[in-house]
Amino acid sequence: MNIENISKQLSKIQNPNNWSKEIAHLSSEEKSQCVALAEPLWVERMISNGYLLVHPDIAKELKQNEWKPNQLHRKMIWASVLVSIDGETSKEQFQDIKKRLKKKYGFA
Numbered sequence: 001m002n003i004e005n006i007s008k009q010l011s012k013i014q015n016p017n018n019w020s021k022e023i024a025h026l027s028s029e030e031k032s033q034c035v036a037l038a039e040p041l042w043v044e045r046m047i048s049n050g051y052l053l054v055h056p057d058i059a060k061e062l063k064q065n066e067w068k069p070n071q072l073h074r075k076m077i078w079a080s081v082l083v084s085i086d087g088e089t090s091k092e093q094f095q096d097i098k099k100r101l102k103k104k105y106g107f108a
Helices: 003-011 016-022 028-048 056-064 071-083 090-105
Strands: none
Touching: 003 016, 003 028, 016 028, 016 090, 028 056, 056 071, 071 090
16 A cells, blocks of 8 residues: 555544554654645544534634644644543543643643
8 A cells, every 4th residue: 555545544543643553564754754644634624524623713724724734733633632532441542642742742
């Protein structure tokens, strides 16, 4: 399967926290390419379907930027993902994502 097809498959996964499992077999460069291609597809799908809770002005900015989020948008998107986690393992998922976000972005 090529990078574009893998990216399309990733974009269909509801929780991007699960993407790493799907691309574990790829090289670091291939992983980066897949995520870069999948992220805008995922953002567009999630906002269009009403699954991603962002302010309408932010949705408009994202659309104007071809659904490619900047760092501030990513923080907002992850906040939305965090509050929408549901299920039996929701507490564990919340803590895992929170830990990753703190590592990547710090506390701000």
